Amino acid sequence: MRVIFHSLGMKDKGTQLAASRKQLLQQMPDFSTILPGSLLSRMVHCNKPGCRFCEKGKGQGHGPMWILSVSLGNRQVRQIPIPNELKKEVEESLRAFAQVQKVLKQIAQVNLELLKERKRQRP
Ligand SMILES: [Zn+2]
Numbered sequence: 674m675r676v677i678f679h680s681l682g683m684k685d686k687g688t689q690l691a692a693s694r695k696q697l698l699q700q701m702p703d704f705s706t707i708l709p710g711s712l713l714s715r716m717v718h719c720n721k722p723g724c725r726f727c728e729k730g731k732g733q734g735h736g737p738m739w740i741l742s743v744s745l746g747n748r749q750v751r752q753i754p755i756p757n758e759l760k761k762e763v764e765e766s767l768r769a770f771a772q773v774q775k776v777l778k779q780i781a782q783v784n785l786e787l788l789k790e791r792k793r794q795r796p
Pocket residue numbers: 718719720721724725726727734735
């Protein structure tokens with residue numbers, strides 16, 4: 674943030690903060706496709722009777738398969754199997770979510786500073 678301030682020269686703090694907020698907004702990804710959770714891979718047991726992959730004690734299950742694990746709160750987790758062809762897309766959506774959250778927090782911080790500044794400059 675300091676680097677940005679220097680490049681702006683002698684402008685007042687409010688102007689500097691508004692400028693860094695504008696810059697942060699430009700870092701906001703397209704968030705129409707965001708997804709929550711995290712991607713993990715594991716073997717899956719289908720529990721079908723007689724399945725040779727899931728045979729008790731011997732079978733390793735199917736996979737490894739990609740699972741999108743989403744926390745629902747109250748210690749509940751939803752696990753959604755992700756087909757291979759959708760994996761890349763899901764990864765991008767997870768990254769976009771993380772980026773949106775990061776930028777949101779930073780903008781909120783800047784706005785806190787702006788609020789302080791506006792209070793300070795009150796007549
Ligand atoms: Zn099976």
